[in-house]
Amino acid sequence: MEPTGLMLPGGFNPDRDPVPGEASTTPPIVWGPRDHRQIPFPANRSSRKSDLPTFCFRFRSRLPVAMATSRLGVGETLGALNAALGPGGPVWLKETRARHLRARDFLAPRRALQARFGDGQVPERVVHAVAGLQGPGVAPVLRCAPTPAGLALQLQRSAVFERVLGAVAAYAAPAVSASPGPRVILHCPALRGAPCALRLSQLRAVLVADHLSRALHTHGVSVRLVPAVRDPHMLTFLQQLRVDWSAASERAATEALRSSAFAKLTPANDRGALPLGVLGRVCLKELVEERGRTAGYDPNLDNCLVTEDLLSVLAELQEAVQHSPEDSSLGLAAAPDAHADSCMVVHVVSCEEEFQQQKLDLLWWKLDDQAPLRQKHLVCGPVKVAGAPDTLTAPEYYELRHAQVCKASALKHGRDLAQDPAWTETFGVLAVASIKFEMLSTAPQSQLLLALADSSISTKGTKSGTFVMYNCARLATLFEGYKRNMEQGLYPTFPAVNSLDFSLLQDEGEWLLLFNSVLPFPDLLSQTAALACTAPGLHITARTEMVCKFLVQLSMDFSSYYNRVHILGEPRPHLFDQMFARLQLLRAVRKVLHTGLAMLGLPPLSHI
Template identity: 80%
Template sequence: MLTFLQQLRVDWPAASERASSHSLRSHALEEVISAHDGRTLSPGILGRLCLKELVEEQGRTAGYDSNLDNCLVTEDLLSVLAELQEALWHWPEDSHPGLAGSPDTGTDSCLVVHVVSCEEEFQQQKLDLLWRKLVDKAPLRQKHLICGPVKVAGAPGPLMTAPEYYKFRHAQVCKASALKHGGDLAHDPAWTEIFGVLSVATIKFEMLSTAPQSQLFLALADKNISTKGTKSGTFVMYNCARLATLFESYKCSMEQGLYPTFPPVSSLDFSLLHDEVSVPPGSWHKGSLDFPSQHLSPPQGEWLLLFNNILPFPDLLSQTAMLDCTAPGLHITARTEMICKFLVQLSMDFSSYYNRVHILGEPRPHRFGQMFVRLQLLRAVREVLHTGLAMLGLPPLSHI
């Protein structure tokens, strides 16, 4: 799994090397020595610990499984715990504040999030409590993010491993690109990074568009891999590249003297944004903005991008950018699906507008005013898109 996370460019905490469990084993023997009453134990088993008392005495019953009682302490379990402890100490000091600690800063101010499948939740709760029991400086704040099962629809043959899944998607991305550009670019060094980013985007949007706690069905068919598949991460990245091409075209034309330099934003006349497009009844929404509806008409065209995508974005950030670690109880939730669906909708709205409106018109002075306000609008669209992609750990692409 660590290999798969590395392929997805996820900065996941890990021990620098195989962590030693010697110290943990000594502490465990002190705790369990009276638990087996001198009876012979099977190889690899040190004894049992009562975890239920730990839960009750520290008031942590909210969220823990009611069946948690005795924990069978094994060498394997201590090895996993040693790796977890080692990963915590080796987490970069400049990482996100509150998500890791170091021996110098102490652990009562850091937060550890256990990302675990629903099948392994019970075992991970044991590990959580065992950590507190055996390590004096174990993190006081530990939360659990439970992920639902992943099912594969129409799998071609035996179930594939996570790295095989990445390789499978990467091959589909290369194939889609070959069909689009009329040639195999998979071995072209100039496209290596692009194909890597597109593969990661495809997988992340596929997996994160479903709420983490829900069951996820992976459809391995490649119908959504192309830039025309509007539900895919490839489609979002394609429109990101279209924006980059647009602004690069303006820059080149400006350097050639066809367009003037971009004027101060304060001098722009935004009343020139009046592109109209038919909006089906009920399709307009105002996001989180509290507008007096009796004084507003549904926005059209260019204003649709503003009201449906740009203005609601700060509110979306406040809901999704940070895990709610202050809520009571053991579990936390992540709202990745909100970001993915927002970026897909933004890309669809932008694509519709871009296909209909010619932004960079003929270099005639009387048209520059409208061109600049449209570019300014799309600057905001680009900023929103780049920020949303950054939240998913995806860099923007300048071409596809």
């Protein structure tokens, strides 16, 4: 008897060869109840485009009511697809490129299938299981077919449009976990100085900490920010940057730490040998050896000079650990050591501050028996400026970007609007958007190279924050145009969403916006807030670059679609159905865009 399965062809490179799903000369195979034939993957490819091959499995049954009301998810769909293949690691991939999405939405690559099924065949039962896939959060499947690239799957796109666009708010928010995890204390040492001394690498750490705080808050995680800012000039600068950070009310008490420090100071025969203002010296070598250099501590750590300022820093961290917020799952009567065990301290530091921060960690453990066991370092890489001195400070960088925004606006509008109160906030938002997208679009641990030329803030440059804000304003103009025409009686009022015909959304740019932007947005928010709380080692990474990259790509896809498709057409009744379906899609895009900007502390703009 012939083995049942899908034969996998060799020699195909999906990145080099034409898009799978093109016409094939392989004859279609019709399955009977007892058929045990192999399903060969098509190897011949012509230049003529067509749909998926005819030998594919289709599934069109309606979903149960309870299932139809749940939010669709990329993660849930991928999980179900991988489970359908049986035991083993993940195989399925979500497509993102427009040229691939013309033929498929998900792909199980040929080589991965060969590795999974050894003999080069995918069992018939597996293909049937994938084609009939259902489950909470799983997108409805239209068909599953073998292609030269592997097993290709296409969704019931009209049904997906209907499910997603009928519940837009659900896709602009993360799924808040019932158990959000430990409390997080975000410590950013750069905020203890004055803004005039703030280096660009320190500014990067501040912006990373602020963005991470917003992401964690969105997921229901209790976050405490340290230090509370004392310098009024720093507070003003943070407000300019739209960084949400707490201000100081009173200084934490240091008496207990001082007593512990004096008890553990290294004896010194000559107290006058210590620098002025230093209380004593503490040896950290033993702690470094105890915790292991493999954890990431610098092997050169030895002695630490204890000062009043250092004890003040530790006292503030100590108070933050012991602080029990009202929403804490521990309750107000929790024991002090329970607070330390239930929280994680994340020190967000520039690479220049890392060595000193490691000293502080070890000193805290040395002096305080209740110091939290989980202390992690999120170290931000260096910031280099092309063609500029390394002495450029954060306020100087802000003033430069603000002046460039004002200059670009004057060139666009033909007059200087910098003194116009109506534009003051707009220019400030654009300057901050430019800075945040520059600082946050690169993974925080990587080196960042800044270009200070005027062209870096142009709305024509697709990588800039001003480009994202420009498209945000275009969306606002679009909906304002619809509202104005409706008030003039040219368009009818917006109909109920459940009456819209989403089968009219046939343009590939429309599916690109929904499938790459709206549908995966909740998963993106979850990944941004993910911290490896229990991972070994001193250092931790965060995906703070994801939101900026996502918003840039969303803006590029929207801009391409908006430039090509006329949304607000002529006021003719037979055109209204398609117009309203498109407007509902762009409502979802706008909601996602505004939510993403809020994660960066940026308000949406209606004009530029």
